[in-house]
Amino acid sequence: MNDLMCFRHCSVDKSIFYLATRPISSSSVCPLCKRALRESHFIVPPFRIASPLTKNAVGIPHSLTIKPSSKSFVDYCHGDDLHVGVSDSRGRIHHYDEFGLHCDSNPETTFWTDCLLIQNKISQLTNIEECIQSDEWTQARYEPDTLNCYDFVVSVVNESEKSRVWTKENFCREILLPHTSRVGKFLLIFRRALNDILAVV
Known part of the structure; x- marks a missing residue:
């Protein structure tokens, strides 16, 4: 953008x-x-x-990445679904959807272009590998409202940041909303x- x-x-x-x-x-x-x-x-x-959006998030380590599920932020409307992933120390983006877990490492991919990148707000995300080996994040267990990409990211953060337990509500309020609000004003x-x-x- x-x-x-x-x-x-x-x-x-x-x-x-x-x-x-x-x-x-x-x-x-x-x-x-x-x-x-x-x-x-x-x-x-x-x-x-x-622009508050990152041209391509693949390759940027220890960050949260957010994008509209089916379109770009330019076409995003309030209430549209968002998709969120988390990157490891090598900048590979791990995310979860109805097809199971994914790991995007190719910087040529267009899936994570013009997305919102959040860094330096939480501890280094060091336990991603442990989370992705869990049996919880399978295609069969996916539920759009109760076990989705957001649940996966909050779980990864909680595994990495032992000093605090995040709920989905306070994680959204304290970490996501300040950034998404800034994107909304820019858009x-x-x-x-x-x-x-x-x-x-």
Whole structure:
């Protein structure tokens, strides 16, 4: 996903955004005051806002990875299912679904592109191998609501972080929500910038 650019032109409380891959042209005008941007002063000159999504998570060790189950984040709607995995010390991503456990190690895979990556929030995930050898994470035992990819990740974290026991609820609240909320805010502006060359927020 592309980065965004942001500036303030004629208003101290209205920001204007555009895609970093779609630079301001010589004919661009401010959507607020209609003056030519190339010939006027900026209250805040354009600066880059990096996408919170990682281009490819394979190869990044000791991290949580989150993506929509069936589409990209650009097309994601509130309430759509998310898929989550966890990477080991070699950056291989382990995840669980209705077909059982998977281990993605090929950096050429497109499954984990433009996904949310979470690092440095929990202890090093050192016990993944022990978890994946458990009989619990089989195709036959998978249940969409009660034994799924999220249960697998929380189990891995609990095996690795002995000082605390995470429930699914507090793990979501303390670890996932701060990051997914940031992605949601970015996506809201990104989609407006996709539709409008200069999006006022």
